[in-house]
Amino acid sequence: MPIELEIKYLKTDILVVGGGTAGCYAALTICENSNYEVIVTEKANIKRSGCLAAGVNAINAYIVDGKKPEDYVDYAKKDAHGIVREDLLLNMSQGLNRVTEKLEKLGLVILKDENGKYVNRGDRNIKINGENIKPILADALSNFDKVTVLNKINITDYLVENNQIYGALGFSIDEKTMYVIKAKKVICATGGASGLYKPNNSGFSRHKMWYPPFNTGAGYYMGIVSGAEMTTFEMRFIALRCKDTIAPTGTIAQGVKARQINSKGEVYEEKYGITTSERVYGTIKENLEGRGPCYLKTEGISKEKDEELLKAYLNMAPSQTLKWIEDGFNPSEQNVEIEGTEPYIVGGHTASGYWVDTFRRTTIKGLFAAGDVSGGCPQKYVTGALVEGEISAETAIKDLQNFELKEVKFDEFIKSKKIDFEKILNNNAKNKYSIEDLEEAMQKIMDNYAGGISTNYQYNSSQLKIANEKIENLEKMLCFLSAKDMHELLFIQELKERLVICKVVILHLNERKETRWHSFAENLDYPEKNDDWLKYINSKMENGKLKVVSRPLVFRGDIYEHRNK
Amino acid sequence: MSIEINKEKCVGCNKCTKVCPGSLIKIGEDKKAYIKYQKDCWGCTSCLKECKYEAINFYLGADIGGCGSILNVDFNEECINWKVKKPNGEKICISINRKESNSY
Numbered sequence: 001m002p003i004e005l006e007i008k009y010l011k012t013d014i015l016v017v018g019g020g021t022a023g024c025y026a027a028l029t030i031c032e033n034s035n036y037e038v039i040v041t042e043k044a045n046i047k048r049s050g051c052l053a054a055g056v057n058a059i060n061a062y063i064v065d066g067k068k069p070e071d072y073v074d075y076a077k078k079d080a081h082g083i084v085r086e087d088l089l090l091n092m093s094q095g096l097n098r099v100t101e102k103l104e105k106l107g108l109v110i111l112k113d114e115n116g117k118y119v120n121r122g123d124r125n126i127k128i129n130g131e132n133i134k135p136i137l138a139d140a141l142s143n144f145d146k147v148t149v150l151n152k153i154n155i156t157d158y159l160v161e162n163n164q165i166y167g168a169l170g171f172s173i174d175e176k177t178m179y180v181i182k183a184k185k186v187i188c189a190t191g192g193a194s195g196l197y198k199p200n201n202s203g204f205s206r207h208k209m210w211y212p213p214f215n216t217g218a219g220y221y222m223g224i225v226s227g228a229e230m231t232t233f234e235m236r237f238i239a240l241r242c243k244d245t246i247a248p249t250g251t252i253a254q255g256v257k258a259r260q261i262n263s264k265g266e267v268y269e270e271k272y273g274i275t276t277s278e279r280v281y282g283t284i285k286e287n288l289e290g291r292g293p294c295y296l297k298t299e300g301i302s303k304e305k306d307e308e309l310l311k312a313y314l315n316m317a318p319s320q321t322l323k324w325i326e327d328g329f330n331p332s333e334q335n336v337e338i339e340g341t342e343p344y345i346v347g348g349h350t351a352s353g354y355w356v357d358t359f360r361r362t363t364i365k366g367l368f369a370a371g372d373v374s375g376g377c378p379q380k381y382v383t384g385a386l387v388e389g390e391i392s393a394e395t396a397i398k399d400l401q402n403f404e405l406k407e408v409k410f411d412e413f414i415k416s417k418k419i420d421f422e423k424i425l426n427n428n429a430k431n432k433y434s435i436e437d438l439e440e441a442m443q444k445i446m447d448n449y450a451g452g453i454s455t456n457y458q459y460n461s462s463q464l465k466i467a468n469e470k471i472e473n474l475e476k477m478l479c480f481l482s483a484k485d486m487h488e489l490l491f492i493q494e495l496k497e498r499l500v501i502c503k504v505v506i507l508h509l510n511e512r513k514e515t516r517w518h519s520f521a522e523n524l525d526y527p528e529k530n531d532d533w534l535k536y537i538n539s540k541m542e543n544g545k546l547k548v549v550s551r552p553l554v555f556r557g558d559i560y561e562h563r564n565k
Numbered sequence: 566m567s568i569e570i571n572k573e574k575c576v577g578c579n580k581c582t583k584v585c586p587g588s589l590i591k592i593g594e595d596k597k598a599y600i601k602y603q604k605d606c607w608g609c610t611s612c613l614k615e616c617k618y619e620a621i622n623f624y625l626g627a628d629i630g631g632c633g634s635i636l637n638v639d640f641n642e643e644c645i646n647w648k649v650k651k652p653n654g655e656k657i658c659i660s661i662n663r664k665e666s667n668s669y
Contacts, residue, residue: 044586053586053609057667111666121669129666131645152588173588204567204626207587207605214587214607244629245608255669308668311661314647318636319608322625325649325657326632487588 003425005171005418007178012039012148014396015183017155017168017219020050021382022371023189024137025099025389026396031144034397038147039181043154043173043490044214047138050191051212051348051372052382055131057251057316059110060381061096064120069093072124073556076379079275081516082534083232084351085376086556087358092377095387100126103386107136122254131315133382153179154490155218157417158186158367159410160226165366166408168222169417173486178421180414184405185366185396188354189389192237192346192372193217193501195439195494198447198454199342200246208319210239210246210341217345219373220353221497224504229355229363229540229549231375233501234508234521236343237350238280238457243293243337247320251312252296252336256305260338262291272518276349280340281518284456295335306330340519342443342453345505348372348380350520355538355551358560360392363540366399368392376536376554424489427482435481435491438474442499445470450506451522460524464510471502504539504546511537511548567606567626568613569635572597574620581612581621613638614645 014030016023019042027040042049063069072093077084100118104110111119111127118126141147155170159182167182194211207213224230240249252258260269260279268291272282283294298309309331313320324330347353353375354362362369370388371380380388446452449467451459459467478496483489514530515523538549554560570581570590577596582588589602590612598620600606613621619639625631633652638645643664649657 044588045584048584048609048611049586053607053611057669109664109666119666127666127669129661129663131661132663151583201626201629203628204604205629207607208626208629209607212586212607213605245625251667251669310659312667312669314645314659314661315667317608318610318623318647319625319629321647321659322623322634322636322649323630325651326625326630326634 003176003422005176005178005422007180007414007418010039010179010181012181012183013037013185013400015167015181015186016040017186017188018042018050018190019046019149020189020191020371021052021137022385022389023187024141025386026187026189026370026393027147028137028140029390029393030397031141031146033394035146036397036400039183040141040147040149041153041155041170041181042149042151045151046141046149048134050134050215052134053212054317055315056133056382057128057130057312058121059100059126059128059383060124060250061379061383062100062118062124062126063093063097064123064126065117067123069096070556072096075124080235080351080378081275081529082553083235083516083536084378085554085560087554087558087560088356088377090556091358091391092380092384092387095390096383099383099386099390103136106140108133125254129315150179154493156222156493158222158226158364159413160364161408163227163364165364166405166410169414171421171486171489173490176486178418184400184403185368187368187370187392187396188219188223188373189370190219190373191215192344192348193220193498194344195443196345196446196498196502196505197342197452198443200339200453201244208246210241211344211346216494216497217501218497219369220345221500223354223362223364224500224541226364227541228367229538230504231353231355231536231538232351232508233345233504233539234512234537235350235352235517236505236520237346238343238519239341240280240283240338241341242320243339245317245319245323246341247313247317249296249338252298252309252331255309255312256298256301258296258298261295261297261335262286263293264291266291268294277517277520283338283340284519288456293337295337297335298331299333299335301332303332306332340453340457342447343451343457345501346372347375347377348385349378351376351378357562359395360388361395361562363562368396421489424481424483424492429482431480431482433477433480435488435495438477438481439495442471442474442495442502445474446502450502450509456522457519458522458524459509461510464506468503468506471499471506475499507539507546507548508537567603567624568600569622569624570598570600571620571622574618576618580615584611584615586611610638614640
């Protein structure tokens with residue numbers, strides 16, 4: 001019997017796609033500030049989905065005493081060497097402390113001094129116990145009847161006509177059911193994209209990576225194929241991490257003030273600069289010049305600090321604590337080796353994502369973007385993602401007043417998607433290649449020809465051209481794949497999404513003819529920074545073809561609106 | 566990077582299958598949980614925290630320095646107790662007060 005999918009039709013005022021940090025907070029904001037109905041779709045379960053599944057052990061974006069939101073804008077701008085949207089950074093920074101206080105009210109433990117003030121960890125950070133941050137957000141939503149959370153539902157396509165959104169469709173990963181959700185407004189909060197490049201660990205621990213391996217850029221993909229404008233995909237994010245476990249280094253660097261040293265014991269960080277990309281670049285250079293491996297110097301810290309570090313990692317990256325135990329050496333007895341990860345596309349750390357107006361409206365009418373999927377506003381971290389959830393929700397509420405959406409039928413589109421999904425589920429032809437094979441092929445192409453780990457993040461235009469050709473060839477092979485169940489259908493969808501995102505990354509890398517950020521975009525044809533490129537590189541798909549649009553910088557105080565609507 | 570599920574202890578309550586951010590854990594024909602996509606585990610330990618029966622252990626792959634130790638967790642109102650059992654039988658427990666912040 002061939003598999004046939006049942007279709008469930010739902011209707012709501014606002015659809016939130018993705019129930020991670022930004023998505024949950026957007027839904028919460030809608031519930032607390034309006035009577036609109038909300039549906040949140042999540043391909044896993046909002047209790048532990050997204051970046052914060054294991055928890056987070058500090059709030060890294062907070063305006064501490066004596067600092068102003070403008071200082072945070074300055075910091076993020078400097079770190080991104082000027083390619084940021086200051087309007088977005090400013091309204092995000094203005095909300096950081098507000099959402100932090102809200103999180104505390106919801107139950108997050110935040111360290112306070114004897115005067116009841118939050119205790120800083122550096123210039124922009126405060127100390128928390130964030131192991132349960134995601135359950136806290138999920139619980140907060142459960143208090144409202146107006147919100148329906150659909151867990152284990154993967155959204156694959158927007159319903160768009162004449163650049164106006166009417167909802168989205170997707171499928172359950174457990175049941176043979178398609179979901180068609182009509183909505184007046186849609187907030188995309190699906191996160192960034194991992195798994196584009198060959199990762200640090202390739203065998204058994206291939207998913208021991210920095211970013212959630214389950215975030216495959218669905219929101220970017222849906223936007224790209226629907227004609228949304230995207231920005232700054234060439235500003236890839238590469239994290240500096242503890243070797244093997246790919247656990248964060250900030251806790252050690254800021255918590256116990258550990259410096260970056262090479263194998264000769266020399267502190268090298270100042271030599272290359274201390275922006276996020278320069279810290280990665282310095283580590284690469286030290287290795288290339290024969291002074292590797294590189295470490296965070298923890299040897300000699302106190303026993304009490306050992307214990308605190310072991311605990312801090314359990315609240316965020318338990319594998320690092322287990323690694324110290326397996327090694328038989330505490331951090332005080334052995335420096336922590338560090339390495340750069342493979343590149344990711346993630347708008348919470350760098351500036352890649354949807355091109356939005358100051359209030360997070362995308363270029364598709366009725367569609368908003370928040371969190372890692374939203375571009376131009378790096379260094380968001382958890383609190384910045386929450387603020388973007390809030391801003392997008394408030395804008396959606398405002399735009400819904402006196403808003404009427406005409407009835408549009410998507411029957412043909414829905415039918416064609418149903419046929420597509422069923423074809424994959426009913427494809428019994430024996431194929432030489434598995435989903436995994438094609439995924440590995442994609443990651444190898446990106447690694448070898450589009451500046452992955454194996455080329456020390458370097459590339460030139462000849463290599464990018466090859467990368468693009470090979471990725472397009474892989475796209476043609478997708479039709480051979482078959483899915484035994486709904487979960488495998490998800491794997492194929494995730495591969496399809498990433499192949500499109502790879503092409504956009506390649507296009508953007510090729511377009512920026514300078515090296516503004518070492519490692520993040522190391523263009524060997526143009527190895528120097530050139531301020532002629534102090535502008536945004538954007539792209540959009542028109543009639544199936546990707547097109548580049550460059551735009552002048554937007555500064556703080558500006559209100560950016562989309563033109564040519 | 567992955568987990569192992571102890572079939573003797575698993576009661577098939579389904580909590581781990583619901584919470585896994587990759588939906589990697591499924592219920593088998595024996596009504597017990599099993600990890601279907603072992604290599605796809607991110608190591609977030611959400612499933613360990615859900616399991617009231619301590620049926621799930623977390624361990625490091627040999628490719629990232631695993632030597633056979635397993636990590637388990639139990640909860641009460643006050644504390645999260647993280648328990649490591651080494652292959653030689655040695656046990657280590659690290660308790661974290663849930664109401665206390667990290668020092669770092």
